Amino acid sequence: xxxxxxxxxxxxxxxxxxxxxxxxxxxxxxxxxxxxxxxxxxxxxxxxxxxxxxxxxxxxxxxxxxxxxxxxxxxxxxxxxxxxxxxxxxxxxxxxxxxxxxxxxxxxxxxxxxxxxxxx
Amino acid sequence: xxxxxxxxxxxxxxxxxxxxxxxxxxxxxxxxxxxxxxxxxxxxxxxxxxxxxxxxxxxxxxxxxxxxxxxxxxxxxxxxxxxxxxxxxxxxxxxxxxxxxxxxxxxxxxxxxxxxxxxx
DNA sequence: AAATAATACATCAAATAATGAGGTATTCAC
DNA sequence: GTGAATACCTCATTATTTGATGTATTATTT
Numbered sequence: 001x002x003x004x005x006x007x008x009x010x011x012x013x014x015x016x017x018x019x020x021x022x023x024x025x026x027x028x029x030x031x032x033x034x035x036x037x038x039x040x041x042x043x044x045x046x047x048x049x050x051x052x053x054x055x056x057x058x059x060x061x062x063x064x065x066x067x068x069x070x071x072x073x074x075x076x077x078x079x080x081x082x083x084x085x086x087x088x089x090x091x092x093x094x095x096x097x098x099x100x101x102x103x104x105x106x107x108x109x110x111x112x113x114x115x116x117x118x119x120x
Numbered sequence: 121x122x123x124x125x126x127x128x129x130x131x132x133x134x135x136x137x138x139x140x141x142x143x144x145x146x147x148x149x150x151x152x153x154x155x156x157x158x159x160x161x162x163x164x165x166x167x168x169x170x171x172x173x174x175x176x177x178x179x180x181x182x183x184x185x186x187x188x189x190x191x192x193x194x195x196x197x198x199x200x201x202x203x204x205x206x207x208x209x210x211x212x213x214x215x216x217x218x219x220x221x222x223x224x225x226x227x228x229x230x231x232x233x234x235x236x237x238x239x240x
Numbered sequence: 241a242a243a244t245a246a247t248a249c250a251t252c253a254a255a256t257a258a259t260g261a262g263g264t265a266t267t268c269a270c
Numbered sequence: 271g272t273g274a275a276t277a278c279c280t281c282a283t284t285a286t287t288t289g290a291t292g293t294a295t296t297a298t299t300t
Contacts, residue, residue, distance in 0.1 A: 015226070016258090022230050033277050039229065046225050053258055055279060077266050077277065099230060103223055105166050106135070109159065110142050110219060136287095153248050173287060175250060197248065197295050 016049065016057050018099055021084065021092040024067070029083040032058055058082060066091050136169065136177050138219055141204065141212040144187070149203040152178055178202060186211050 023038055024030055030038070036049040058080075061067045066088040069080045084092065143158055144150055150158070156169040178200075181187045186208040189200045204212065 019229055031277080037276095042229050043225050046221075047229065050259070051277095051279080052260065052281090056257090059279095074277090075266075079277070096230065099226070101166070103227070105163050106219070107223070109139055109162050109167070110216065151248080153246095157247095170288070171248090171250080172252090172289065176286090179250095194248090195295075199248070 016053060017061065018092075018095040019047070019049070020054075020057065020061070021066070021088060021095060024082060024084050025089065025092050029081040031079045031081050033079075035082075061088075136173060137181065138212075138215040139167070139169070140174075140177065140181070141186070141208060141215060144202060144204050145209065145212050149201040151199045151201050153199075155202075181208075 019039060020035060023035055027038075032054055036051075036054055039047050039049050058067065058069075062069060062082070065085055067082045068085055069082045072079045072081055139159060140155060143155055147158075152174055156171075156174055159167050159169050178187065178189075182189060182202070185205055187202045188205055189202045192199045192201055
């Protein structure tokens with residue numbers, strides 16, 4: 001059902017994307033697991049980036065030139081630290097603007113009681 | 121990509137659903153075309169309920185007992201006026217609450233500059 | 241009067257993406 | 271040495287949007 005919003009794909013898809021880009025922009029570089037923990041923490045568990053969504057997303061964003069990564073060995077374990085490319089920085093700004101606009105629009109439609117009813 | 125939000129399905133799915141339920145609650149009864157026009161108008165064209173999304177959604181909501189409809193003949197044309205059932209009223213409240221909560225959460229994650237950086 | 245736009249409904253194949261389940265392996269705490 | 275946490279990954283299934291396509295009536299423009 002989802003939606004049918006002008007910027008539907010770019011936006012709702014972006015719920016994950018915009019979060020990832022914002023956090024990476026803010027923290028410089030982060031690895032997948034770190035991202036999911038950070039989001040869980042900042043939202044008191046309300047938003048939970050699942051493995052099955054997060055990793056494919058990171059791969060796609062990398063493929064699209066939004067992110068790059070470097071592998072860092074932590075003992076025998078490998079971490080992939082992601083960061084924004086220049087294109088990624090632009091994309092972040094775009095998505096944040098869209099999100100702002102989307103929220104404003106939704107709020108206007110959804111949370112207006114005043115609008116119609118002259119209240120008896 | 122979408123998301124992976126606690127209430128993902130119930131919420132993002134709901135962008136259409138919540139709009140429809142809100143408008144029906146507000147206006148009593150409306151038909152499909154009217155709904156799409158109203159939304160377009162109220163959002164200055166930013167949100168556009170497409171036929172291919174709207175009608176299937178109305179059918180599904182009816183099947184689920186959220187909506188009922190009555191057919192009205194306008195000349196040779198038939199209009200289906202939809203309205204909320206009691207269950208639909210409840211559902212509307214639930215979705216509005218979720219939407220409020222979602223927006224608050226997203227805003228917290230996305231629009232905080234203060235949070236991390238101690239600024240130089 | 242004829243063409244065009246708007247009204248009003250509908251369906252469906254294709255594309256897209258989230259979910260949930262499954263998998264591997266390392267490190268830490270008890 | 272067992273379980274939990276860390277850290278990555280894939281993929282089939284499911285769900286949903288989109289865009290195309292269709293039908294038909296009414297209003298408007300030329």
